[in-house]
Amino acid sequence: MLSSNELTGASETHLTAVDGHKLHPDTAQAYLAMQKAAATNGIELAIASGFRSLDRQLSIWNRKWRGKLPLLSKQGEPLDVSTLTDTEKMHAILHWSALPGSSRHHWGSDFDIYDPRPFQSNELKLRLVPAEYTDAEGPCHTLWQWLTQHAHESGFFFPYARYQGGVAQEPWHLSYRPVAKECHQQLNLQLLAETINSLAIEGKHIILENLEQIKKQYVDTITEDDGWTNIWCGY
Template sequence: MQRKKFIQLSTAGLVGLSSVSFSHFQSKLSKDDLMGKGNPILVGEGYKLRKKAHQAFLKMKSAALKQDIKLKVVSSYRDYAHQNRIWERKYERYTANGLSPIKAIHKIIEYSTIPGTSRHHWGTDLDIVDGSVKQPRDVLLTKHFHDDGPFTRFKTWMDHNASDYGFHLVYTNKKGRKGFKYEPWHFSYAPSSIPMLNEFKKLDIKTELQKTILMGSSNFTSDFIQQYMNENVLDINPELL
C-alpha cells in the first residue's frame, strides 16, 4: 500500500473513531444525568467528580501545593435530593422570616439553584478554598477572597493558573452580569461542563420545572423560568459557554 494512501485511510479511521466516541459520550447524557437524578460514575476522596475533571483537579492541586496552597473542596457533585434539601431549608427560613413565597425564591436564587438546574449535578464543578490557612467560620463569603482575607493568595493563584488545567470561575464579578451573585470559590472544568451545558439547553426546562412539586414551585411562571434560564443559568463566564 502506498504511504500516502495509508495515511489517508489511517486519518479517516481516527476521525471516524473520534466521532463515534463523542457521539457515544453525548448519548450517555440523559435528562436524569443533567438534572441530578442519574447515577454517574464519580471519583474522588472527600468529594466527587467525573473522571476527567478529577484528573485535571489533581494536577492543579499538585501545582498549587508547590506554592503552599492546599486546594480544599467544600462542595462538588450534588444530586437532586441534596439540592432540594438546600432549597427547602432556605425557603422555610426566608418565609418564616416574613418573606412572601416569590420574594423568598428570588432571595434563594441569589446563590442557590432550583433543584434540577444546578451545575453541581454534572460532576464538573467545585467550590474550593485554601485548606492551608486558618478556616473562617463561614468559608464561602466573598470578603474572605479579597484584601486581607484568608483566601486572597489562593484567589490570586487561581486567577493566574486555573485555566491552565481547564478550570474557570463560573460566576464572575464582571460589571453588568446578572443572575447568581459573584462566587470566587466556584470553578468548573470546561472540557466536560461545556458539553453538559449544551445538552442541558436542549431540555424543555419550563415543562420540567412546572411539573415538579417543590416548595414555592407554584410561582414558577413561564416568564420567571425564562428569566431564570437567561440570567442564572446562561449569564456566566463566557469561557464556559
Template sequence: MPTAEINRAHLYGLNEQHLAPCSAHPQDTSEQPLYLHPDAAAAFQAMQTQAQAEGIDLRIASGFRSFARQQVIWERKYQAPTRCHMSPQERLADITQWSALPGTSRHHWGTDLDLYDHQRVARSDLVLETWEYARGGPCHALFLWLEQHAPRYGFFRPYDKDRGGVKPEPWHWSFAPVATDYLQQFDVDQLKRVLQQNPLPGLAPTADYFDAYIEAYVRQFVYQIAAPQG
C-alpha cells in the first residue's frame, strides 16, 4: 500500500512541485535540465554512470510532462487532417496507441523516462520509433543494456508488449518504487473532475467507454520487479 497520500495535482500533471531538476549528463551543461521525482532522478543518474563506464551515453529524451503539455499534443493529433474522417471514438483509439490522454500519462508522475543513446543518435534526429531500438537501429545496444541492467536500479518497461491498448515502447522506462504508489492512488473519479475543468475535443469523460479506456490504458500496467540494488 502507498506510504503517504499523493497530491491530486501530482497524479494528473497539474503541477511539478514534487519534482527535482535532472541534468541530461553531469558533464553536459548545454541542455536545459529535465524534471523527475527525486528518487527516480537519483536512480537514473546512478544507472547513467554505469552505462557511461560501459560505453553507452544514456540520455533522457522526455521526463516529466505536464497536463498542459500533454493537452497540446492531444489537441494537435486530434485535429490532424489525417484523422478528420474519423469519429471521436476512432480518433481516441488511434491517438492513444502512442499518446496518452492528458491526465493519464505516466510522464505526469516524474517517474517515467524515454531513453536513448546520445553517442549513436542526436536528440534532434531521434523519432522514438521501434526500429531505432531493434537490431540494426542506433539504440539497439542501449536497449539490450537496459534490459539487463535497468531492473537493478528499479526501472521496468510498462509498455513491453501489445496488451490491446498502448503499443510497445522500447524507449519507455518507469521507476517502479514510486510509480507503484502513483498507480495505486490513481482515481478515475478525480480524473473525470479534472477533465471536466479542462475539456478536451472529442472526449466525454462520463461516456460508457471512458472507464474501459482507463482499465485498458492505465490500470493494467502492473508489474513484478526485484528491489533495486546498489
C-alpha cells in the first residue's frame, strides 16, 4: 500500500531504478522477466517513460491550459485554446494527459514501452502515436503483436487498449496489474480533491466542479480484459 504522497506522485520513496527509469520494485522485477522472455523470441523492448512526478504532470497540464503546449482534438488536430470554454479545454487536455495526482505513472506500476532498434540511427523519432504500434508497417508493430499475446504472462495489461470515452487509445502503455489494482482502489475522490486544492493548477475551479466525473471518465474507465479482443488479428 502506498502513502498518499506516493500515490499522487509527490514522493518517489516507493520506486527503484531500472533501465534508466523509476518503477515500483514489483513492477521492475516483472518488467525484467518480460524483457528476458521477449529476448528469447527476438523481441527487444525498452521503456520510453516510467514514473512521472506530480510536479511534472502539473507542468504539462498548466502549459497545455495556457497554450504553451499543443492542445489536440480527439482526432489529433490542433485546437485554438482561445476558442474553447474552460470545460472544453479541460476535456481536451484529459483526453491526452492525466490530471495531476491521478496519473497511473505516479504509481510506478505503469510505463510506456517501445522497440528501440528502429530509432537507433536518430533518423526516426518515437512519437508515441497508435500508428507506430497498430499499423503493419509501424516501427513498434512486431513488439506490439508480441505484447498482445504475452504481456499478461508477466502480469501486465493495456489499460488504454481502446478508446472508451475517456483517455485516448495508448497501445504503448502497460500496467502491472498486482500493483496498479491496489493503487487504483486507494485513489479516492477525497484524496484527489485534496491534491488539486493544494496545487497551483490552471482551471482549478472547473476541475473541482467536475472532479467526480473526471474520476469516473478518465481515471476509472480502463480496459480490464486482455485489451485487444477482436482487435488483434494474429501474430
